[in-house]
Amino acid sequence: MSSNQRLRPITSETSAVRKSVPARRSRLGLLTSLALIVLMVDQVTKACALSGLEQGVQHPVLGNALGIQLLLNPGAVLGLGSGSTWLLTVIAVAATVLIVRFSRRLSSTWWTMTLGLLLGGTLGNLIDRLMRDPGFGRGHVIDFIAYGNFFVGNVADIAITVAAGLMMILSDRGVPLDGTQS
Numbered sequence: 001m002s003s004n005q006r007l008r009p010i011t012s013e014t015s016a017v018r019k020s021v022p023a024r025r026s027r028l029g030l031l032t033s034l035a036l037i038v039l040m041v042d043q044v045t046k047a048c049a050l051s052g053l054e055q056g057v058q059h060p061v062l063g064n065a066l067g068i069q070l071l072l073n074p075g076a077v078l079g080l081g082s083g084s085t086w087l088l089t090v091i092a093v094a095a096t097v098l099i100v101r102f103s104r105r106l107s108s109t110w111w112t113m114t115l116g117l118l119l120g121g122t123l124g125n126l127i128d129r130l131m132r133d134p135g136f137g138r139g140h141v142i143d144f145i146a147y148g149n150f151f152v153g154n155v156a157d158i159a160i161t162v163a164a165g166l167m168m169i170l171s172d173r174g175v176p177l178d179g180t181q182s
Contacts, residue, residue: 039124
């Protein structure tokens with residue numbers, strides 16, 4: 001093999017591949033950092049709620065619109081699925097696996113942030129399901145942010161809700177995971 005055959009010329013394609021590796025690492029770092037921040041804030045606030053609040057007692061923060069109230073939730077939002085806690089655990093594990101798989105394809109900063117929020121929120125509630133009473137895979141999620149008399153949630157729920165809203169906006173605008181416009 002001659003030296004010309006061993007050395008490939010640098011084309012715009014090979015240059016783009018070289019540039020994309022650091023960019024991909026940067027996006028994975030962003031996704032991981034955002035997920036860890038959400039997870040830590042969620043778990044710390046849940047620990048504070050458990051240690052400082054009496055279950056079921058609502059403390060108004062903004063009149064009747066917003067308050068603090070400790071609730072051990074066996075179900076999903078609005079208490080739905082309280083008899084299928086194990087199924088919610090399976091769904092959270094599947095969502096986590098899918099997010100990790102999709103993270104390899106990310107080229108969009110907006111999708112990276114969206115999936116980072118979703119991953120952090122999903123892991124926050126999954127930890128409760130796995131580690132809290134009444135047992136592994138059936139644990140109750142710690143909720144403490146009372147939205148009037150409508151429902152009680154937590155930081156993980158906020159991250160998941162914001163991620164869902166961003167997903168709708170990004171999908172509506174045609175922004176795929178890889179960042180190209182469709």
